[in-house]
Amino acid sequence: xxxxxxxxxxxxxxxxxxxxxxxxxxxxxxxxxxxxxxxxxxxxxxxxxxxxxxxxxxxxxxxxxxxxxxxxxxxxxxxxxxxxxxxxxxxxxxxxxxxxxxxxxxxxxxxxxxxxxxxxxxxxxxxxxxxxxxxxxxxxxxxxxxxxxxxxxxxxxxxxxxxxxxxxxxxxxxxxxxxxxxxxxxxxxxxxxxxxxxxxxxxxxxxxxxxxxxxxxxxxxxxxxxxxxxxxxxxxxxxxxxxxxxxxxxxxxxxxxxxxxxxxxxxxxxxxxxxxxxxxxxxxxxxxxxxxx
Numbered sequence: 001x002x003x004x005x006x007x008x009x010x011x012x013x014x015x016x017x018x019x020x021x022x023x024x025x026x027x028x029x030x031x032x033x034x035x036x037x038x039x040x041x042x043x044x045x046x047x048x049x050x051x052x053x054x055x056x057x058x059x060x061x062x063x064x065x066x067x068x069x070x071x072x073x074x075x076x077x078x079x080x081x082x083x084x085x086x087x088x089x090x091x092x093x094x095x096x097x098x099x100x101x102x103x104x105x106x107x108x109x110x111x112x113x114x115x116x117x118x119x120x121x122x123x124x125x126x127x128x129x130x131x132x133x134x135x136x137x138x139x140x141x142x143x144x145x146x147x148x149x150x151x152x153x154x155x156x157x158x159x160x161x162x163x164x165x166x167x168x169x170x171x172x173x174x175x176x177x178x179x180x181x182x183x184x185x186x187x188x189x190x191x192x193x194x195x196x197x198x199x200x201x202x203x204x205x206x207x208x209x210x211x212x213x214x215x216x217x218x219x220x221x222x223x224x225x226x227x228x229x230x231x232x233x234x235x236x237x238x239x240x241x242x243x244x245x246x247x248x249x250x251x252x253x254x255x256x257x258x259x260x261x262x263x264x265x266x267x268x269x270x271x272x273x274x275x276x277x278x279x280x281x282x283x284x285x286x287x288x289x290x291x292x293x
């Protein structure tokens with residue numbers, strides 16, 4: 001028998017602008033179930049990463065059914081779980097954790113959400129050589145997604161060279177018929193690239209700036225960013241102005257949320273309906289902004 005109510009949340013740092021509560025609560029309302037989705041901002045609550053284990057114990061005690069997990073805890077949470085799906089294990093990051101029979105089960109819906117976004121919003125783009133900036137939890141998912149989608153060569157750059165090296169080594173072992181390399185500087189990754197994935201928080205509201213010079217982008221590239229607050233980062237804007245096909249992180253957010261909703265509730269969501277929720281919230285925010293101005 002399906003449950004009629006759910007208590008969920010998002011664990012992250014600096015997540016006040018997240019649209020996840022809207023997506024999950026609105027879809028639940030369509031299905032006629034009660035769902036409350038809370039933001040658990042460890043930065044605001046002054047909870048240290050080492051306290052994640054106690055947070056999960058507390059959540060179980062107080063009746064939470066599951067969480068989404070975002071930057072910077074997607075990899076950190078893995079050792080605290082009782083089991084992980086094959087995709088989460090391959091990526092070594094979990095963005096969705098579900099409590100089932102007193103056991104925390106980890107999943108990764110980021111990779112499939114990103115892949116679906118690329119398929120829908122950048123149909124037919126070449127993937128022979130893909131540059132990726134960022135090798136954290138989101139970067140692990142996006143690189144894995146591109147390789148699952150048939151990318152021939154993924155070149156990864158991260159300011160933490162050891163992290164980029166580990167990710168490249170792990171993915172190369174899983175995809176021995178492809179090439180996964182490490183670039184010491186962003187320029188090396190972008191040279192001759194068909195497309196660029198920006199899997200870093202740089203450019204978001206909490207981390208302003210650009211991860212590399214926009215002069216490295218040429219108009220024959222496609223550019224995908226995992227950030228959706230703002231919808232257009234400075235680097236994504238520069239890419240669009242250079243003539244590149246671009247997508248922001250809203251598609252990845254929506255499609256990963258749809259799969260997470262299914263894992264949380266067992267119900268089949270409508271991703272296109274969730275797109276409309278997101279677009280309506282953006283439009284509402286713009287109207288309120290104009291009114292406030």
